[in-house]
Amino acid sequence: MPLPLGYLAITTLVGFFGYIAIRSKKKKVFISYYSKGDCRYKNLIVAWAKNNNFKLNLEDVSTDINIKSQNEQYLKRRMKEKINESDCVIVFIGEDTHERPWVQWEIKKAIELKKPIVAVKEKKTHKSPKLLIGCDAKWVYGFSEKKIREAIESI
Structure with missing residues (x-):
């Protein structure tokens, strides 16, 4: 027995608006970059x-100015929390990024937490x-x- 036309119309509209709602939702993004060299890009x-x-529809959940501490373990714990709450990680690759230990650590955590990574190479x-x-x-x-x-x- 075929479905009534009204039912099909309603389910199509619900599906369409559900799709729009999902597509318009801001992605939570953690941005990894060399703070001294590339903060202008971030x-x-x-x-x-x-x-x-x-x-561009995103919410920045990076930690750069939100954490004021010199305690490395505390910083790592907070960054891991922020990476974990993100939908993806953007890694900005400037001239000296490949040498930065914190960027390496953030990439490692993103991989461990199975977060999609967008690598932006200047x-x-x-x-x-x-x-x-x-x-x-x-890339x-x-x-x-x-x-x-x-x-x-x-993603």
């Missing part, structure tokens, strides 16, 4: 997300952190709101 990603002229000539090689990260070459958005949306 700040720009966050600014794009807050600006209605851009379509220039193709920059060395990649070794842990990103072969970890199934989505973005160049610094573009559109490319970063598309990578996050594909």
Whole structure:
């Protein structure tokens, strides 16, 4: 027996609005970067997300200014919590990122916690952190709101 037309219309609308609600939900993103060398890029990603002229839809859950401590174990515990609550991790790769121990640690935790990783490489000539090689990260070459958005949306 065929389903009534009204039932089909309602289920189609519910499915459509459910899809829209899921797609419009902000992704919680942990941004890993070399704080002294590349903070301007992290700040720009966050600014794009807050600006209605851009379509980047994310909530920054990074720890950079929220934690004021020199205690390494405490810092690691808090960063692990933030990475765990994120939907994905963006690793910004600038000129010196591959040498930064904290970035390496954040990548390692993201992999352990099975978080999708978006690797944003400012220039193709920059060395990649070794842990990103072969970890199934989505790669973005160049610094573009559109490319970063598309990578996050594909996760």
